Amino acid sequence: MENKRIVIAVDGFSSCGKSSFAKLIAKKLGYLFIDSGAMYRTVTYALIKENLISNGKVNMEQLPSFLASLKVGFKLNPELGKHEATLNDVVVENAIRTLEVSNHVSIVAAIPMVREKLVREQQRLGEDKGIVMDGRDIGTVVFPSAELKLFMTAEPKIRAERRRLELEQKGEQVTFEEVLANIEERDHIDQTRDASPLRKANDAIVLDNSHMTIEEQMVWVEKLIEERVK
């Protein structure tokens, strides 16, 4: 009997390695991998570029028409074999990963109008199943009936060091303290915002990967997937 194609939701705190884990699961299953955080980052990048964010505030008057004209999506990079974030069909994968975007993305992700637009698009991407999507509200809002829901967490200091290394490899010089402060602030905003706050779905399975390698995480998840695709 052929395996069922399922939806896998990977939620959790920032810099827990959700995307790396989700990407690997998708590769193993031959599924589509979508990093929903990249979509919030793309909107944030676009707002910064158009000077529609100042002093940590989004220009709410111009937001509706600006959002309506914005095309947020993904394009397959055949060389890397992965989907890269696009803004109006232009790849913005590197531009959305800067600390400047990270510092503003939580306030943008807290705006209901932004979430509505992106959730609609995310649900469309999952229409045919066979998808692994990572984010904050995938198991609770985007795909409440996903067959497998994972909720990832790790100690803040461990997450900050992982993120600092990642930024350093990209040539961004930031201190551990700066990164830790950004992570703690984002955790707080993500968990306390009114619109779809970060929370574990009742039927999600928790994975604390503070002291686990990616290989160990893959072994851990294998059985859970097997049970669901049968």
Ligand code: DC
């Ligand atoms: O996963 P990330 O750190 O790249 O996400 C960037 C921001 O977007 C993060 O602060 C929370 C927000 N986000 C969200 O609110 N909902 C999602 N489904 C994904 C990300």
